[in-house]
Amino acid sequence: MKIKKNEPLSKYTTFKMGGIAKKMYFPESIEELMTLADKYNHILNYAIGGGSNLLINDKQCFDEVLCLKDFNKRLEHFGNGTYYIGASVRLQTFIKSINNDGYGGIEYLFSVPGLVGGAVYMNAGRGKKHNKCISDYIQSVDVLIDGKIKTFLKKDCEFSYRTSKFQSLPKCIITGALFKFPAMSKEKTAAEIQARIDLCRRVQDMSAPNYGTVFCESNKYIMTLVQKFHLGYKNGCNFSRKTKNWMLHEENGTFEQAVNLLNKVKRWHKIFHLKCKAEVRIWE
Numbered sequence: 001m002k003i004k005k006n007e008p009l010s011k012y013t014t015f016k017m018g019g020i021a022k023k024m025y026f027p028e029s030i031e032e033l034m035t036l037a038d039k040y041n042h043i044l045n046y047a048i049g050g051g052s053n054l055l056i057n058d059k060q061c062f063d064e065v066l067c068l069k070d071f072n073k074r075l076e077h078f079g080n081g082t083y084y085i086g087a088s089v090r091l092q093t094f095i096k097s098i099n100n101d102g103y104g105g106i107e108y109l110f111s112v113p114g115l116v117g118g119a120v121y122m123n124a125g126r127g128k129k130h131n132k133c134i135s136d137y138i139q140s141v142d143v144l145i146d147g148k149i150k151t152f153l154k155k156d157c158e159f160s161y162r163t164s165k166f167q168s169l170p171k172c173i174i175t176g177a178l179f180k181f182p183a184m185s186k187e188k189t190a191a192e193i194q195a196r197i198d199l200c201r202r203v204q205d206m207s208a209p210n211y212g213t214v215f216c217e218s219n220k221y222i223m224t225l226v227q228k229f230h231l232g233y234k235n236g237c238n239f240s241r242k243t244k245n246w247m248l249h250e251e252n253g254t255f256e257q258a259v260n261l262l263n264k265v266k267r268w269h270k271i272f273h274l275k276c277k278a279e280v281r282i283w284e
C-alpha cells in the first residue's frame with residue numbers, strides 16, 4: 001500500500017483547499033483497508049473519495065488520512081441490469097459501463113466528479129425538484145463497520161435528499177453497493193449524457209475550483225441576493241455570479257473565508273426563521 005508523508009490535501013479536493021496529512025494511506029484492497037482500520041480506528045473519520053464535496057481547513061494538520069480511490073474498483077454485471085460496483089469506481093466509468101451493456105438511469109450523474117462510495121454516502125442526485133438520486137437503483141450497500149463488512153438493505157439505508165444513514169454512523173466506510181438498472185438503448189443514454197454535459201457547460205461556473213452546490217436546503221430568494229451581490233472576497237472565496245448557490249475558490253481564498261461565508265448565509269436564513277443546511281462536508 002502506498003503511504004505518503006506530509007501530503008497537501010488541497011491536491012485531493014475539487015475545491016483545491018486543505019491542510020496537511022502527516023500520513024496519507026492509499027489501500028489497494030478491502031483487506032488492506034480492514035487492516036488499517038484495525039490499527040488506526042480513528043482514520044475512518046478522515047476518508048476522501050473523489051474529494052468533490054469536501055471543505056478542509058487549510059491551517060490544520062491531520063495525523064492520518066485515508067484515500068479511498070484505489071481500494072475497490074470491482075465492477076461486475078450479474079445479468080439483467082444487476083451490478084456490484086466497488087466504492088472506488090468513478091461515476092463516469094460506472095455510467096459508461098452500464099450504458100455499454102444497454103442499461104441506464106443515472107446519466108445525469110455523469111457531470112459529478114465523485115466516486116461511487118462518496119455518491120452513495122451523499123445520495124448524490126439531481127436538484128430537489130427532479131426527485132432523482134443514485135439510491136433509486138440501489139438494492140443494498142456494503143459497509144465496513146466495527147471491523148466487519150455488513151450489508152445494509154436499501155430500506156435500512158435511510159436515503160433522503162443528499163443524506164444516508166451512513167452520515168450518522170461514525171467510522172464507517174462504504175465498500176460497494178448492489179444496483180439494479182432498467183434496460184435503456186445506447187442512443188437514449190448517449191443523448192442523456194450529452195444533454196447533461198451541455199446543461200452543465202451552460203449553467204455551472206467552472207471558472208475556479210468549487211465543490212458543486214453549497215446548500216442542500218436554502219431559500220431561493222436569499223440565494224438570489226447572494227448571487228446578485230456576488231457575496232464574498234475579491235480574488236478569494238466568493239459566491240458565483242453565474243451559478244446560484246455555488247462557491248468559488250479564487251487564488252487567495254482561505255478556509256476561514258469559506259466558513260465565514262457559509263455562516264453569514266446561515267445567519268440570514270436564521271433571521272427569517274428559514275431552513276438552511278450546507279451540503280459540503282467540513283473538516284475543521
Ligand SMILES: Cc1cc2nc3c(=O)[nH]c(=O)nc-3n(C[C@H](O)[C@H](O)[C@H](O)COP(=O)(O)OP(=O)(O)OC[C@H]3O[C@@H](n4cnc5c(N)ncnc54)[C@H](O)[C@@H]3O)c2cc1C
Binds near residue numbers: 051
Ligand atoms: C462540479 C461539481 C458538480 C457536482 N454536481 C453534483 C450533482 O449534480 N449532484 C450531487 O448530488 N452532487 C454534486 N456534486 C457534489 C459531489 O460531487 C457529490 O456529493 C459526490 O457524490 C461526492 O463524492 P466524492 O467521492 O467526491 O466524495 P468526497 O467529497 O470524497 O466525500 C464526501 C463525504 O463522503 C465521505 N465518503 C467518501 N467516500 C466514502 C466511502 N466510501 N465510505 C464512507 N464515506 C465516504 C467523505 O468522508 C466525506 O464526508 C458536484 C460537485 C462538483 C465539484
